[in-house]
Amino acid sequence: METSFNTMMRIVSGKRLFGDDCDVNDVEKAKEFKGIIKELVILAGVNNRGDFLPFVRWFDFDNLEKKLKGIGKRTDAFLQELIEEHRAGKNNGNTMIDHLLAQQQSQPEQYTDQIIKGLSLSLLLAGTDTSALTLEWTMANLLNHPEVIKKAKNEIDTYVGPNRLVEESDMSKLSYIQCIVYETLRLHPAAPIWSPHLSSEDCTVGKYNLPKDTIVLVNAWAAHMDPKMWSDPTHFKPERFENESEVNRLLSFGLGRRACPGSNLAQRTVGLSVALLLQCFEWKRIGKEEIDMSEGTGITISRKNPLEAMCQLRQSSAIKDMY
Numbered sequence: 127m128e129t130s131f132n133t134m135m136r137i138v139s140g141k142r143l144f145g146d147d148c149d150v151n152d153v154e155k156a157k158e159f160k161g162i163i164k165e166l167v168i169l170a171g172v173n174n175r176g177d178f179l180p181f182v183r184w185f186d187f188d189n190l191e192k193k194l195k196g197i198g199k200r201t202d203a204f205l206q207e208l209i210e211e212h213r214a215g216k217n218n219g220n221t222m223i224d225h226l227l228a229q230q231q232s233q234p235e236q237y238t239d240q241i242i243k244g245l246s247l248s249l250l251l252a253g254t255d256t257s258a259l260t261l262e263w264t265m266a267n268l269l270n271h272p273e274v275i276k277k278a279k280n281e282i283d284t285y286v287g288p289n290r291l292v293e294e295s296d297m298s299k300l301s302y303i304q305c306i307v308y309e310t311l312r313l314h315p316a317a318p319i320w321s322p323h324l325s326s327e328d329c330t331v332g333k334y335n336l337p338k339d340t341i342v343l344v345n346a347w348a349a350h351m352d353p354k355m356w357s358d359p360t361h362f363k364p365e366r367f368e369n370e371s372e373v374n375r376l377l378s379f380g381l382g383r384r385a386c387p388g389s390n391l392a393q394r395t396v397g398l399s400v401a402l403l404l405q406c407f408e409w410k411r412i413g414k415e416e417i418d419m420s421e422g423t424g425i426t427i428s429r430k431n432p433l434e435a436m437c438q439l440r441q442s443s444a445i446k447d448m449y
């Protein structure tokens with residue numbers, strides 16, 4: 127989660143907030159914000175009785191409103207501080223906040239601080255947990271399939287070799303690693319239920335007639351498990367994506383105008399992270415039993431139990447040079 131948080135923070139504000147070389151105050155703030163994201167993701171997936179029985183809202187039985195207001199204030203303070211740092215010229219550069227503040231100069235009514243905070247939060251919320259979970263599920267799948275690890279390492283050894291680390295530009299050659307990421311996105315789509323879509327005109331989906339303005343909730347997870355769509359759907363088989371056209375059947379990033387704008391970034395960062403983890407370490411399960419693949423609850427598909435694994439540095443010149 128810290129890696130994906132750093133990636134998103136670099137885009138939004140140009141800072142990394144986790145790592146040995148980071149300012150201690152920043153690390154403290156980042157820890158707090160990481161906690162906020164976790165809480166928000168959990169709260170977003172909670173069933174609110176008040177949505178179904180409006181009179182129940184008066185009582186706020188589960189304290190949901192109070193919790194959300196509290197988190198809202200903490201989030202707002204974190205993001206406002208980021209904006210003020212940029213406004214004061216402390217962190218200026220090619221970042222999202224800087225570009226939006228530049229727009230604020232010419233169109234202040236359009237680009238208010240509130241809008242800038244909202245956009246920053248959308249990226250941090252939508253991009254952090256999803257990418258981190260996908261990486262965790264990928265590693266869990268790999269630990270249960272040592273033969274896949276072996277094939278992926280062969281690919282890295284062939285196309286990158288032992289003398290340097292994998293770079294982003296190598297990813298187009300590491301097609302098997304991409305297949306591993308696709309297969310993980312099929313089995314564990316981090317955002318299984320798309321954001322609500324609305325039919326803009328009368329239409330038919332499968333055997334259902336949808337009148338205009340019907341809210342449609344798509345369950346990507348269920349479609350990915352459909353035996354009519356995928357052979358042996360519950361099994362982890364990255365090879366199924368060696369036929370490139372199969373990728374078009376993945377629904378993990380939504381479809382249409384509201385599809386995920388971070389899909390390319392997410393696939394690249396997860397793919398590169400997996401490649402580096404396999405290039406630099408030997409991986410093993412902590413016991414003989416397979417890794418438990420039970421899912422937790424919430425709006426994103428997290429693991430029920432955090433992944434635990436053993437790893438050992440691989441002996442190669444690229445890795446030795448780093449130490």
Ligand code: HEM
Pocket residue numbers: 248249252253254256257260315316317318319320321322377378379380381382383384385386387388389391392393
């Ligand atoms: C593996 C990682 C990710 C997965 C599985 C994922 C999945 C999704 C899904 C299913 C949607 C809803 C699409 C729809 O309703 O049609 C969505 C929306 C969105 N995602 Fe992602 N996402 C990921 C990473 C990211 C990243 C890295 C970013 C930011 C750079 C991002 C930003 C967004 C935003 C802003 C939306 C809302 C788009 C809109 O409503 O117009 N996501 N994502």
